[in-house]
Amino acid sequence: MAKKILLVDDDEDLLQTTKFFLEHRKYDVILARNGVEAIKMAKQKNPDVILLDIMMPVMDGFAACRKLKKGKATKKIPIVMLTVKGARVDVLLAMSAHADAYFVKPVNLDEVLERINELLKAAS
Numbered sequence: 766m767a768k769k770i771l772l773v774d775d776d777e778d779l780l781q782t783t784k785f786f787l788e789h790r791k792y793d794v795i796l797a798r799n800g801v802e803a804i805k806m807a808k809q810k811n812p813d814v815i816l817l818d819i820m821m822p823v824m825d826g827f828a829a830c831r832k833l834k835k836g837k838a839t840k841k842i843p844i845v846m847l848t849v850k851g852a853r854v855d856v857l858l859a860m861s862a863h864a865d866a867y868f869v870k871p872v873n874l875d876e877v878l879e880r881i882n883e884l885l886k887a888a889s
Contacts, residue, residue: 767792768850769792770813770881773799773803775820776818783874787834804824804836814881814885830844834862841888846864846868
């Protein structure tokens with residue numbers, strides 16, 4: 766059975782490019798376009814990993830990460846932040862929200878996939 770990845774970003778091109786990349790590596794990809802939608806989809810679909818942008822409408826990635834890590838049904842799902850925000854303070858905010866990894870865009874998708882596989886292995 767394919768592992769499920771919830772991909773959360775408001776950039777449609779990035780969503781489709783990353784979805785294509787992951788699906789061709791046999792992952793089941795679920796899409797969300799903001800933090801509120803991400804929380805809803807995480808509860809409904811129970812993904813194995815969440816790839817989460819920070820700068821989004823409705824609810825940003827920091828707030829979504831905190832809520833997901835506090836949620837009974839979602840707290841153990843690994844969260845990988847993918848963002849243009851590369852300042853040290855942003856990385857520290859993500860880690861204080863209990864993100865499991867942090868990548869600055871533009872990302873090398875092979876490196877992200879390697880980290881996803883490490884997180885999945887650690888979770889099993």
